[in-house]
Amino acid sequence: MTTARLRADQVGWNAGAVTILAEVALTAEPGTTVGVLGPNGSGKSSLLRLLAGLARPHTGEVLLDDVGLSMLRQRALARRIAVVAQQAATEVDLSALEVVLLGRIPHRPRLAGESGADVALARQALADAGLAGFERRRWASLSGGERQRVDLARALVQEPDLLLLDEPTNHLDIKHQLELLHFLASSPTTVVVTLHDLDLAAQHCDHLVLLHGGRLVAAGSPAEVLTPDRIAQVYEVRAQVDTDADGRPRIRYGRSGSARIVPG
Numbered sequence: 001m002t003t004a005r006l007r008a009d010q011v012g013w014n015a016g017a018v019t020i021l022a023e024v025a026l027t028a029e030p031g032t033t034v035g036v037l038g039p040n041g042s043g044k045s046s047l048l049r050l051l052a053g054l055a056r057p058h059t060g061e062v063l064l065d066d067v068g069l070s071m072l073r074q075r076a077l078a079r080r081i082a083v084v085a086q087q088a089a090t091e092v093d094l095s096a097l098e099v100v101l102l103g104r105i106p107h108r109p110r111l112a113g114e115s116g117a118d119v120a121l122a123r124q125a126l127a128d129a130g131l132a133g134f135e136r137r138r139w140a141s142l143s144g145g146e147r148q149r150v151d152l153a154r155a156l157v158q159e160p161d162l163l164l165l166d167e168p169t170n171h172l173d174i175k176h177q178l179e180l181l182h183f184l185a186s187s188p189t190t191v192v193v194t195l196h197d198l199d200l201a202a203q204h205c206d207h208l209v210l211l212h213g214g215r216l217v218a219a220g221s222p223a224e225v226l227t228p229d230r231i232a233q234v235y236e237v238r239a240q241v242d243t244d245a246d247g248r249p250r251i252r253y254g255r256s257g258s259a260r261i262v263p264g
């Protein structure tokens with residue numbers, strides 16, 4: 001498996017006359033895991049779409065190993081970048097194995113069917129996702145968490161240099177959340193992941209970027225980004241931030257309303 005360096009250079013994106021993202025910069029060094037944080041509507045998914053080449057920035061540029069995404073052909077992009085989107089469609093009439101096999105399409109000669117090696121890879125990926133025995137299950141019959149894990153298996157058999165995930169933990173129980181984040185953090189692939197759980201992000205990401213109103217408000221190590229003042233400013237909640245033995249922040253929140261776990 002290879003890896004890539006991703007850079008978003010002051011990207012902006014508008015929906016009609018409305019500015020959704022403005023002057024957002026992000027760098028993901030090869031093999032690192034970058035967390036994209038921010039409240040609802042802050043622009044995380046929109047940024048991920050630009051990073052994936054699914055939408056073009058109206059200003060600035062996204063570069064993969066210093067080559068602008070707009071210079072790369074669709075098939076090359078599909079081989080190098082895998083995306084796990086937020087709400088995988090429910091109306092798909094495929095089995096779990098067939099969904100995973102979609103990840104092999106960019107690697108096949110045009111018009112060729114799947115090979116035995118593709119099927120073996122897909123079966124292994126399902127087993128790695130804890131879904132051995134689910135091969136023939138219809139997509140529509142899967143639970144939200146099972147779908148999320150099948151979709152991750154589909155992205156992994158794509159053997160991407162860059163893996164982009166939009167809230168991949170939102171349907172997962174705590175064990176599967178921890179397993180997924182641990183897997184992403186130890187993967188040699190470059191990973192950019194949007195997350196709502198600041199503590200999970202602090203524990204597992206090398207680098208964080210924090211969006212607010214479509215703008216970058218902070219970027220750096222978890223300890224640099226996740227300060228009580230910044231959490232209060234962006235999320236409008238009071239948080240107590242302690243530090244782990246390994247220097248990573250641990251975050252506890254006050255109860256909403258009158259909660260004051262941080263003095264003053």
Ligand SMILES: Nc1ncnc2c1ncn2[C@@H]1O[C@H](COP(=O)(O)OP(=O)(O)OP(=O)(O)O)[C@@H](O)[C@H]1O
Pocket residue numbers: 015020038039040041042043044045046047
């Ligand atoms: N195509 C579009 N047309 C109009 N507005 C859009 C479009 N796409 C996104 N937006 C708006 O842009 C803002 C950012 O949306 P985005 O989905 O990127 O946020 P997010 O940070 O991922 O939010 P969430 O945490 O709720 O998933 C939102 O206010 C959204 O309504």
